[in-house]
Amino acid sequence: MAVDTHARQLAGLDALELAGEQRAGVASRAWARLWPMLTAVALVLVAWELVVLSGRWPEYVFAGPITTFQDLGHRLGDPEFYQAVATTMRRAVTGFALAMLVGLIVGAAVSRVKVLRAAFGALITGLQTMPSIAWFPFAILLFGLTESAITFVVILGAAPSIANGLITGVDYTPPLLLRAGHVLGFRRLQLYRHVILPASLPSFLAGLKQGWAFAWRSLMAGELLVIIAYQSSLGEQLAISRELSDSPGLIGTMIVILVIGIVIDMLFEAADSALRRRWGLNPV
């Protein structure tokens, strides 16, 4: 009974502690993260304007921030812009989803089967270091100037990182948890499902994040090289702006590409920190 009150007191303390942590300034924490970013953006804009002002390049070759953002503002009111973004994002999501599927299957197989690991382990790491743009000539030869060529290269760019993330996670499953799973009666597939896969989640997530970065790069390269008629995309807009010497349009599109990349990276970051919080992996 003494222990019961003891436990209840502990529970109370625990609840207090958790509530306090959540209350304490969502706003101030957001601001703490935001101001360094805003400062950095301001610095870049100033540097950009200074370079333009230096007169090294004429304004129609290297547009300043003001012209560029005005131009971007106009395009944000144009449905064609959203079509271009939608096309690019559709390709990105499809390619990435397929890469995830391939990465999962290959990663799971290679981490489970010794022979496969001996055979393909080094190859996967090798593929990871291969610049994906080097695949394009081959992809175009195989698929022609089609979307399949782009998807093919996006998958090849992202899947090795995803597979490697999974393999690393499986390799670094804490032995103690494996032993605990074994004692609980899990064998082979069951052990895989209840212990090894969950334990490798953080590493898998890191692989996904890296895979996304590769997918996004491959996609941009692909859209520059493989231009499909009547289908507007971000990469295609870059190419057209260059041909028309439309400097504000070119820089504006680059900014859009950068922002999309940053936003998606932040999503992965958020998923990662949510996972760390749940597992109690946060550094002090």
Added chain:
Amino acid sequence: MTTQVVDRTTAVRLEAVSKVYGHGGNGLLALDKVSLSVRPGEFVCLLGASGCGKSTLLSLVAGLDRPTQGEISTAGRQVAMMFQEPALFPWLTVSANVEMAFRADNLAKRERRIRAGEFLEMVHLGGFGKKRPHELSGGMRQRVALARALAQSSSSSSSSSSEGGAVLLMDEPFGALDAMTRDLLHDELERIWREQALSVLFVTHNVREAVRLGDRVVLLSSRPGSVVEEFPVELARPRRTDSAEVAGLAATITDRLKEEVLRHGH
């Protein structure tokens, strides 16, 4: 299940078991021809200096590792184990961790949750089912691990597979607890051991704890580990850790343990 051949005289038997870690010249002999048996329903406590091979012995019995020489048998019984560390799964809640013990049973999810709750009550953590392991203190995590081990050793699959109850291996389970909580858990453990007719192999550094709980206390020597002496504990239950009888026998065993440690102290 098929009819298991259940040995009625021993629940755990080790026969001349040796364990060498590593190979060749720099191999380490952790256990040297250990022979030991636990009768069904018997509570055996293992005592020995740090590093003498107690954890090694338990993992051999649990089938987590193979002996280099000798035979080990648990006569087809279910073996549950509580490790020296809590070994909880960080991605599961406290309740889900305990529910893992019922995986083999054909229970509905709700049923599993309720039964897990009962075992958490037993270790006085009833209100903590929804927490994550990292939100608990070290001692509380050990209690969750205890709940999981107890749940596993009394799960239906273990009592149906053999008439004798399960084998429960415990590696310093109460090392991180305060004296009061420990006393309460001793009572709970004793109760479940009786009810489920468990065969327990219990490792501890605390001589009084060994005398409080054990039917028999087995002393291991160090480097390499082997059985030095066995002390039957013939005190009536329920016993109290602070009673004179327990203290008396504990003193005798402590003296013998000191001798053993000094012999290796150079």
